[in-house]
Amino acid sequence: MSHLLHRLGRSAATRPWLAIGTWAALALVVIASSVAFGRDLEESFEAPGLDSYQAAQLLAEARADEGGVTAHVVVEAEDAAAQVATVETALEALPRVLGTTSEVSPDGTIALVRVQYPTVDRLDATDLDHLKDAVADLRDDSSLTVDSVEAGGDLFFAFEEAPTGLGEVAGLVVAMIVLLVAFGSFVAMGLPIGMALFGLVVGITSMKLVTYLIDIPAWAPQLAAMVGVGVGIDYALFLVTRHRENLARGMPVAESVGRALATAGQAVIFAGGTVVVAILGLLVAGIPFVTGGGVAISAMVLVMVLASITLLPALLGLAGHRINGRRRRDDDRAHRPSTSWYRWGAHVTRHATAYLVGAATLMVALATPVLALDLGFPDDGTKPASRTERRAYDLIADGFGAGANGPLVVAIDISRDRSVVGPLATAVAADPGITSVAEPTVDPEAGVATLVAQPTTSPQDEATQQTIARLRTQVLPTVLDGTAATAHVGGQTATFADLGDRVQERMPRFVAAVLLLSFLLLTLLFRSVLVPLKAVVMNVLSVGAAYGVLVMVFQWGWGAGLIGVESTVPIVSFIPLFLFAILFGLSMDYEVFLLSRVREEYRRHGDNTGAVIAGIAGTGRTITAAALIMVAVFSGFVLGSDPVVKMMGVGLATAILLDATVVRLMLVPATMRLLGDANWWLPRWLDRLLPHLDAEPAGEPVEEPVGQSVAVPSSKVGPPAGS
Secondary structure, three states: OHHHHHHHHHHHHHOHHHHHHHHHHHHHHHHHHHHHHOOOOEOOOOOOOOHHHHHHHHHHHHOOHHHOOEEEEEEEOOOOHHHHHHHHHHHHOOOOOOEEEEEEOOOOOEEEEEEEOOOHHHOOHHHHHHHHHHHHHHHHOOOOOOOEEEEEEHHHHHHOOOOOOHHHHHHHHHHHHHHHHHHOOHHHHHHHHHHHHHHHHHHHHHHHHHOOOOOOEOOHHHHHHHHHHHHHHHHHHHHHHHHHHHHHOOOOHHHHHHHHHHHHHHHHHHHHHHHHHHHHHHHHHOOHHHHHHHHHHHHHHHHHHHHHHHHHHHHHHHHHHHHHOOOOOOOOHHHOOOHHHHHHHHHHHHOHHHHHHHHHHHHHHHHHHHHHOOEEOOOHHHOOOOOHHHHHHHHHHHHHOHHHHOOEEEEEEOOOOOOOHHHHHHHHHHOOOEEEEOOOEEEOOOOEEEEEEEEOOOOOOHHHHHHHHHHHHHHHHHHHOOOOOEEEEEOHHHHHHHHHHHHHHHHHHHHHHHHHHHHHHHHHHHOOOHHHHHHHHHHHHHHHHHHHHHHHHHHOOOOHHHHOOOOOOOEEOOHHHHHHHHHHHHHHHHHHHHHHHHHHHHHHHOOHHHHHHHHHHHHHHHHHHHHHHHHHHHHHHHHOOOHHHHHHHHHHHHHHHHHHHHHHHHHHHHHHHHHHHHHHOOOHHHHHHOOOOOOOOOOOOOOOOOOOOOOOOOOOOOOOOOO
16 A cells, blocks of 8 residues: 555656646536535434334324424513414414414413424525514514513524534634644645645535435534544644655655655555544444434545545645745754654653553543433523523423423324323323323324323423333323324424433444444554554543543533533433544544554564654654644634534543543553563464555665664663754
8 A cells, every 4th residue: 555655645746736636626526516416414313213203203194283393482571462463473474384372371471482384304594594583573573562582492403503613713723823833834834724624625515415325414514524624634734744754854855745645644544544434333323313424524534535645745746845934955853853752752661650550540530420421412491591592491491381391292193093092191191290281183184193291390301201211111001002003202302312312222332333343444554453452442541531521511510611501411412422433533543643653663673662752752743733733623613602512522622632642642652662562463364364554665665864763772761863
């Protein structure tokens, strides 16, 4: 592979406009095709096989209103009942509204108007805009005497886009500053940023075309952008760093690009491959929208890898020696192995046991709160008080009880027995977790009846989950026993509870699949058993620590106010799946980059400790810069108002920070120092089975000037010569 990459790099650097023109043409085709033929992204959170999914299917067959999307408008007034007629008339005039129903609180001060829409696939964001405009008009209507008019509900959940832009821009600005400090050149800073943004445009616009193969959820582009920008800049950073080192050694530009691609480029391919493998492991979860999100993120990472090994070499060839800014071409001081990082590597390897125990204890301590992980889904009650959805949620809870914000919908198949509707309604209403049951609706033609039940507790309350379980396992079976009818509990609250259960059920299988595939991929790259095993264990520690921090911040509220979270919230049910896949893949970036350099040095000199120190010295500065960029990009998403996006931002930023510091710069060198030459042990029978991948271009060994080699015998404790 290295020989092929070497030729590819030289070719792209020699004929840069061919690669640039090809990518430009590809981008135009993708963008034009997406605009002309792209399909809308999916808005549903359905998971076949779940009880709530079966309820939704029954309601869809019956075309019951409860099977569609709802919104609610809440009016607070001294005499709320007198305002309802005007409000309902205005809302029923909106496009695609099927109808409205209303009720007034016992004290008469709060009126709740439920607005019924068809299913989500027949709606779009303009319907939410029309509702917001109508609510604004009602607030300004002088004929109404109201204290406030607020709105919320499923329509907001389906189409409300969290404010974005500021966080992403802030992250990119920090990335630019870090690159400028690291490289000291505007050209060297601009290339990674430009390549990442170009890849982002191609990746995002391609998602409407990918929907012809698999449904992509509407929230996937934002998550894919979060990951794509981070890995794109990181991969470019790795390649630019190695290219500048090669130029400092006196190589011609084309040869330098070729060597950079043959070494760091190989690490990029395997790092990106590990990210893709880890994220595609989401297929094992068996949840369609999770699978679609995983495919979208994987496609984005794949675009970034391809751009890194084809477009970036062309840009490097075009930039020539301008990549170093005003520095003289023979001034290699900025590209020599860092003295400070060399000393750090030597320090850690001298005190390997202490660092191993201390760092491992810290990571385990951070991961321990994961034992209290509570899966659910933040609802309108977890949003800031500045949002109309939160104010509507609070008014509904005050006027009608906490459970009014999360009604349960019981769908009954009565095609073979219609006598069960009355007894079921009575039994459900008698459950201690239910405060009321609306009059049943029956569709004789479809053979479906519907019960809408209001729990006594809020959607996020554990007691509500217990009520759902009790209805399914005790109440419904008792009434339906011996009949031909069937019933299922659905609604948004039940759906999210089911998704949490499905995640917990599938998580072990998913984790096992990702770990196994990643282990095999790293074994192929490093031709070792212990190095991949160590990498897998330490990456699990990084992910576990990220989970622990999420629990501390979002469930326990530690420091939540600092990031704009006003109340504790459960961890979104599918967040652990995505975090594990993404973080496991991203953490492998630094593992592959560091260990590729260690392995290069070990192959040259055969000294394990010296190779570890040299690997730290040669990559410490780059890994630190890359991590700062990743943390900046991911932290930018914490500035948004959506708790889901905040969770992803906090989880990703935390894990990358810990992985690039505690793990890569403490645990990895300490462990490799203690394992010694056993790091590179591979059974002979496995060695014969695995294909060989050269770390340097075949037949073209790298010749280093005197004093440039960073590998030194382990007995030496000073910095490398020439530093």
